[in-house]
Amino acid sequence: AGATVIERCEVMQVGHDGRDFVAEARQGGEPLQVRAEVLINCAGAWANRVAQSFGETVPLTSGHPSMVVTEPIPHFLPWSLGVEGGSIYCRQVARGNVVLGGGRGYEQDELRARASHDSILGLLPQAAALLPALRHVHIIRSWSGVEGYLPDHHPVIGPSTTQLGLLHGFGFCGAGFQIGPAAGEALAELVLHGRSTIALDAFSIGRFLPPRSDAVDLLSSHPERKIS
Missing domain, CATH: 3.30.9.10 (D-Amino Acid Oxidase, subunit A, domain 2)
Known part of the structure; x- marks a missing residue:
């Protein structure tokens, strides 16, 4: 369907250069840079590293x-x-x-x-x-x-509060295989249309963060996107 899957590739750091997300990665010891308009943080037990890069630290722990x-x-x-x-x-x-x-x-x-x-x-x-x-x-x-767990045993699904174009989908607390299809559908709708037919407010990363007066509202200020 037009996707490129890069296996055994470690993301060292990720940021935004004002136009695109930029992931600095390493594959087989060789440096690799990946750029994209939208970033979905589905890094499982390591998702807090990505979230922290954009000022969104959550109490994510590992379970086995x-x-x-x-x-x-x-x-x-x-x-x-x-x-x-x-x-x-x-x-x-x-x-x-x-x-x-x-x-x-x-x-x-x-x-x-x-x-x-x-x-x-x-x-x-x-x-x-x-x-x-x-x-x-x-x-x-x-x-x-290694699985990612959050204190309320609910995942984080939905837009970042700090960076336009950043979406989160992590912390499924052992239930990711069960609700993965619905979470994937909701995230795909956010990427394509900036809104989801599934209510996601209860899963916002904002529930673990101090209130922000300048929080990014991806759902109300998102142009239609086409995936190339």
């Missing part, structure tokens, strides 16, 4: 989910399943493996995390009690990752 996957077994679970108030959630993929999550892993460094033994040992009896079909099934792999 603990995940395991079983060997393939005959299909028995047609839904994504989660226990309200519990620490287990799961789904079965097309190949038959059951992916389960629960508890917290631990940070290896700023970029990596691992599932903890305690979280896995706590997850397995819950899985067997909830889904008896798993009682004699082997776990074949475990992993973790």
